[in-house]
Amino acid sequence: MEMSRVAAVVSGGLIARIAIALNEKPDMSVRDGEPAAKERELRLQRCHACGTYLFYPRYLCTACGTDHLRCCPVSGRGTVFTFTVARRPTHPGLAGEIPYIIAVVELAEGPKLTTNLVEIDPDDVVIGLPVQASFEDVDDATLVQFRLVGPGR
């Protein structure tokens, strides 16, 4: 299990480029360790006792307390719950990327993810905007970001 790496990437993303990195081993699942983002599929833990989806990964369901958690594909669709536009780089490596959009996306399945919105003009972003997952390989990680719903990658 490499929960610490996932957490580090997510928290590190707050000062750099936010996204959820799902590598081939740690993934979103505490137990399954299935490849996910590398396959361009978003997966979250789901409780098989009550059906609740969980993010971030946990050992026990937050709704019913069981440990019947498995990694399951989700739609990758959601809406912008909240956002901000970074107009100054928070890291020298991001100087060429400003302005960029840091957002919390509420997935159709319920969980909220802190991420980036890409391929969207910052002036066009509004709360409630429908978005879908978009995957980008960066070094040895695959970032899960979100873009407007529609055809694409």
Ligand SMILES: [Zn+2]
């Ligand atoms: Zn449950």
